[in-house]
Amino acid sequence: xxxxxxxxxxxxxxxxxxxxxxxxxxxxxxxxxxxxxxxxxxxxxxxxxxxxxxxxxxxxxxxxxxxxxxxxxxxxxxxxxxxxxxxxxxxxxxxxxxxxxxxxxxxxxxxxxxxxxxxxxxxxxxxxxxxxxxxxxxxxxxxxxxxxxxxxxxxxxxxxxxxxxxxxxxxxxxxxxxxxxxxxxxxxxxxxxxxxxxxxxxxxxxxxxxxxxxxxxxxxxxxxxxxxxxxxxxxxxxxxxxxxxxxxxxxxxxxx
Numbered sequence: 004x005x006x007x008x009x010x011x012x013x014x015x016x017x018x019x020x021x022x023x024x025x026x027x028x029x030x031x032x033x034x035x036x037x038x039x040x041x042x043x044x045x046x047x048x049x050x051x052x053x054x055x056x057x058x059x060x061x062x063x064x065x066x067x068x069x070x071x072x073x074x075x076x077x078x079x080x081x082x083x084x085x086x087x088x089x090x091x092x093x094x095x096x097x098x099x100x101x102x103x104x105x106x107x108x109x110x111x112x113x114x115x116x117x118x119x120x121x122x123x124x125x126x127x128x129x130x131x132x133x134x135x136x137x138x139x140x141x142x143x144x145x146x147x148x149x150x151x152x153x154x155x156x157x158x159x160x161x162x163x164x165x166x167x168x169x170x171x172x173x174x175x176x177x178x179x180x181x182x183x184x185x186x187x188x189x190x191x192x193x194x195x196x197x198x199x200x201x202x203x204x205x206x207x208x209x210x211x212x213x214x215x216x217x218x219x220x221x222x223x224x225x226x227x228x229x230x231x232x233x234x235x236x237x238x239x240x241x242x243x244x245x246x247x248x249x250x251x252x253x254x255x256x257x258x259x
């Protein structure tokens with residue numbers, strides 16, 4: 004159900020249960036966590052997450068769940084939250100290609116990924132009121148921070164789904180593409196990152212997350228930038244970048 008392929012410094016993780024719209028049960032979450040762990044061990048310089056078929060991920064697979072005995076905490080806190088933290092902290096730039104349904108857990112996977120490209124016809128939102136359930140996986144945080152409280156509760160109360168184009172226009176994700184162009188666009192972005200100055204990219208990743216999670220002030224962010232820049236001075240790619248500029252040639256970054 005979870006496929007992992009590694010080539011040219013890029014890991015490609017694919018949710019491969021199209022008959023279930025790539026909905027994820029407990030086993031699938033464990034397998035997805037293991038895929039990210041393997042990619043990290045392999046030292047890849049970029050990672051792409053995608054879903055096979057007409058949906059990225061329709062959320063949790065509840066087809067066999069008895070709500071009377073459902074271990075909600077075990078699924079969400081025990082399995083999902085650690086996975087989302089692993090994805091967010093992955094030590095390389097991460098990209099996602101999302102088409103069709105991107106709901107619940109599927110939305111959470113996108114939130115934890117660095118850069119998200121969506122099909123313009125993707126479906127994003129909170130249809131869970133119809134189940135008597137709650138939007139989870141970080142959806143409340145994303146929607147409130149980008150849409151505000153009124154639009155967030157409007158989506159939750161009505162169950163209306165945003166298209167991928169609407170989601171990008173609202174600032175939820177990076178770019179929207181026609182579905183047939185989506186994977187090529189994500190692959191090109193990942194290839195560019197994989198050939199880039201990895202340590203510099205990761206320094207920006209850490210700083211962006213600190214600004215979001217720790218709500219750094221402007222001047223605290225400037226101070227953090229200054230420290231990161233000083234640390235990068237000791238990397239091989241920093242020296243290569245300066246040398247390439249001075250010699251008027253393209254840089255050759257190794258990620259070191």
